[in-house]
Every structure is written in structure tokens, then in C-alpha cells.
Amino acid sequence: MSEITPDLVRHLGVLARIQLSDAEVERLTGQLDSIVSNIAKVSEVATADVVATSHPVALENVFRPDVPGAVLTVAQALQNAPDADDDRFRVTAILGEEQ
Template sequence: MSESSTADITAEQVAHLAHLARIDLTPEELQRLTGELAQIVHAVEKVTEVATSDIPATSHPVALHNVFRPDVVGATLSTEAALAGAPEHDGSRFKVSAILGEEQ
């Protein structure tokens, strides 16, 4: 990282966080995570620089709208047609084996 951040992340801070989270880091992991967390902090600082009060906060870059179609009653299967391919049925319902050996 070429620029110095106002909130530089130190290896000691990362080690402390790892200790609090009960994560055992190798020296190599500690070094790598220190750099990665520093990059994240730097990126957040950059966003903060351009985020102004005249720009509303958003959760999506494009406004969302209802994409559902209206409910329309259409042709449906009859009970007989739905049960026609079932391995077992009782005339009005599918028959399935009990779950986990328990009778329902």
C-alpha cells in the first residue's frame, strides 16, 4: 500500500482480533491478513471521501419494483390426472412412506 491510511491496521491489532475470535494464525497468515484488512480500511476511506449528504443511501444500484404478474386463474390438473402417475395414492392424496420411520 503506497498511501498511508489514517487508520493503519497493525499486525498486533490483527493478532488481538484473532485471539478474541479464538483463531490461531500462523505468522504468514497474520502478515497476509494485516495487508488485506489494511486494503479494506483504505477502500472504505475512499468511499467515505466521495459519499456526501446529497447522495441518498441505497441498498441497490437500480430502483426495485414489483415484478409479479397479476394472479389469473388458469387450467389446473384434476385430482385424477395429478394422481395418474403416482406410485401409490388413496384416491384423493399421494401416499408416501413415513419420514424417519415414524407413522403420521
């Protein structure tokens, strides 16, 4: 017995505000039913003693040590700025107060 029916697919299309042709409804009915069946198969074999994983192989991030390096001086940081004021970048307002 199929859980996914053409009426259900049409209803999902209405909820998603997607207009589906009859051919699309027929195709999606089969595809969604296959997806639901496969999920049911996985659910049958998934047991509480099997740890959930997102990858088949354990992953580990490899980070380098966080060591501070050379930094720019204020003058170096502002040397190519189109406009600067009081050791800061000066930019035009974007919120509409100043134009």
C-alpha cells in the same frame, strides 16, 4: 497510522477459529487495512443529503398478471404417484414413528 495490526489479525483468526501462518497474517494485515481505508474514504464523502442505494440504476420488477390457468384434476395429479390414499399422496413417515 494503520488501524489493522498483525496482532489484531491474529486475534480475529482466534475468534474465527482459523489458524493463520505468519505469511497469511502479513498478507491479511495489508488487505484488511486497505479495506478499512477504502471504507473510510467512502464514509468521508457519504453525506446525509445523498440517498443510499443498492444499485446505480433504479430497478423495477416486472411481473405478469396473476391469472389462474388450467389446473390438474385430482386423478391427473395422482396418476403417477407410487401410492395414494383418499385423494392424497401417501408417503412413508420421516420422523421415526412408522418404519
